[in-house]
Amino acid sequence: MNETKYAVGVDIGTDTVKVVVGHVGGTSSAEETSAVVSEGKVTIIGVGTHKNAGMRKGTIVNLDKTAEAIDRALEKAERMSGYHIDAATVNINGSHIVGLSSRGVVAVGAGGQTIGQDELARVEEAATVVQLPANREILDVTPRSYKLDSQDGIRDPFGMTGVRLEVDAYMITALSPHMKNLEKVLEMTQLTPHHVIVSGLASARAVLDDQLRENGVVLIDIGATTTNVTVFEEGDIIHAAVLPIGSNNITNDLAIGLKTELDIAERVKVEHAVAAPELRRGSETAIAVKVGGGSTAKSIEFSTEVIDEIVEARLAEIFELVNHELKKIKRLAKLPGGAVLTGGGAKLRGIADYAREVLSMNAHVGKLPEFGGMGDKVNDPSFTTVAGLMFLDSEVSAGSANGRGEAGLLSGLMSKLGGMFSGKNKR
Ligand SMILES: Nc1ncnc2c1ncn2[C@@H]1O[C@H](COP(=O)(O)OP(=O)(O)O)[C@@H](O)[C@H]1O
Ligand SMILES: [Mg+2]
CATH class of the missing domain: 3.30.420.40 (ATPase, nucleotide binding domain)
Known part of the structure; x- marks a missing residue:
């Protein structure tokens, strides 16, 4: 088929x-x-x-x-x-992407009726009837749990019988x-x-299994200019936010701080940056980036102390914003499944160790x-x-x-x- x-x-x-x-x-x-x-x-x-x-x-x-x-x-x-x-x-x-919780209620029939696809579709639709600003649309709806008459916390009411069906849904909206x-x-x-x-x-x-979602986990996807923060608990999404900051901010800061071009700053980040100075091997105080080729080839040196200071300041800001999102939903340092880091920004050496420290929870790079x-x-x-x-x-x-x-x-x-x-x- x-x-x-x-x-x-x-x-x-x-x-x-x-x-x-x-x-x-x-x-x-x-x-x-x-x-x-x-x-x-x-x-x-x-x-x-x-x-x-x-x-x-x-x-x-x-x-x-x-x-x-x-x-x-x-x-x-x-x-x-x-x-x-x-x-x-x-x-x-x-x-501009914003998530919110919503509830929907429908009557499924006075005599008590079996919940089928139609009823589920109707109650989900009811949950989407919320007052949204005129320029905002619903992008995604996840029904999280249902209440059928007096019974609460039903994961899947399909095939059950009742009179009044209520859904608790999480909606993601976009401009x-x-x-x-x-x-x-x-x-x-x-x-x-x-x-x-x-x-x-x-x-x-791609990277969260059912167990992590059940336990409670935050996925932090660090891209070039945005960081997606998505939280799951008891198997379902409970929070989604997109922060307007990402790994390019680190590159820009390095370009300014090291007084160098953006492409060199990017190489400094990718090849030599660490999430925390204690992750540096030995006592290296400077790193070198080779630029150009042939007879114009040269090597530019940068102080690791300066690099580390710049990287750490921006990372601190990103993770402070992540913590702020967790605080909003009362999950600050409170997710047993910890944090899973993804996106190009998660390739920064030592980022999981850094995240574990600043988020006060377990952390690893998603595989x-x-x-x-x-x-x-x-x-x-x-x-x-x-x-x-x-x-x-x-x-x-x-x-x-x-x-x-x-x-x-x-x-x-x-x-x-x-x-x-x-x-x-x-x-
Ligand atoms: N090894 C690395 N260390 C740190 N940052 C890196 C590394 N490799 C790539 N990045 C950064 O990852 C970002 C791109 O991530 P990606 O998820 O591909 O972005 P987007 O999804 O926004 O297109 C860029 O800011 C890039 O500099
Ligand atoms: Mg990405």
């Missing part, structure tokens, strides 16, 4: 657009396909990346340049895989102009989005499952979002093929962009 043998994720990152094409096994049934995906046994058959000059702080500021970067990255992935990409699951990013720009860019690329998902949720899909094929090409924290998008892409197709799909629950842009429900309630 399910003909989707390929799953494509497209991460429209501020730094680079990343495309990953996965082959999810030649099974004929959707159920089998999902099982393969959830075990992570996906064969990567194509990867394409291209620098993106069309975005600032996670949002599109130039349609042409963003579309161009997407096209170039798609071309590369197509060339490698020999697969023509006309649809994919893509991300949306930016600090309409940004959604519109994304839609325009995608039209320019001829890429039909199966699903549009917030970067942090996509990264979470992607093992992939076959070109898997080694995505085995990198900066590919976490796109890997998650690819997983979600395979699940979207599998979900619809299985019956209770995600279409029809919301109208407007959401249906235009394809179903955007984030994966729960799939049968």
Whole structure:
């Protein structure tokens, strides 16, 4: 029944657009396909990346340049895989993204009626009827728990009988102009989005297992200019925020502080920066970066003390903002599953140790499952979002093929962009 043998994720990152094409096994049934995906046994058959000059702080500021970067990255992935990409699951990013809790109530029938798909769709729709500012739209809804008559905390009421059904849902909203720009860019690329998902949720899909989500965990995806903070507890999302700060801020600070060019500052960061001075080997007091080639080649020295001071100041700010988000939801230093770090910014040496200290909880850099094929090409924290998008892409197709799909629950842009429900309630 399910003909989707390929799953494509497209991460429209501020730094680079990343495309990953996965082959999810030649099974004929959707159920089998999902099982393969959830075990992570996906064969990567194509990867394409291209620098993106069309975005600032996670949002599109130039349609042409963003579309161009997407096209170039798609071309590369197509060339490698020999697969023509006309649809994919893509991300949306930016600090305009805001999450909120919401409740919905419906009557399911006076005589007591069995809860089926219709009832679940109705109650979820009721939860989305909230007062939103005119320029804000719902991007994603996760039903977290249900109350049926007097019984509270029901995870899945499907098949149960009752009169009054209530849902507690978490909604992610985005500013309409940004959604519109994304839609325009995608039209320019001829890429039909199966699903549009917030970067942090996509990264979470790739590296957080059920146990961590159950225990309570914060996923911190540090990108070029944004940091996605997404918190899960008892299996469900409880908080999502996008901070307008990322690893490029460290590079900029280094360029200013070291009085050097941005590309040299970037190399200082990537090759020599550490999250905490005590992580430095031995007693090195200076590092050298080689620039130029041939007869013009030279080596520039920088003081490690100055580098460490600059890096630490910016990291402190980023993690202070993360702690501020945790404080808002009363989870400051209180998540048993700890913190999982992803994104290119998580490649900074010693960042997990640093995070453990400043967040007062366990922390590690998220690890992607093992992939076959070109898997080694995505085995990198900066590919976490796109890997998650690819997983979600395979699940979207599998979900619809299985019956209770995600279409029809919301109208407007959401249906235009394809179903955007984030994966729960799939049968
Ligand atoms: N080894 C490294 N150490 C520290 N930062 C790094 C390293 N490699 C890449 N980065 C930073 O990661 C950021 C890009 O992360 P990425 O997740 O690809 O960005 P985006 O999703 O915003 O496009 C850039 O700021 C880059 O400098
Ligand atoms: Mg990223």
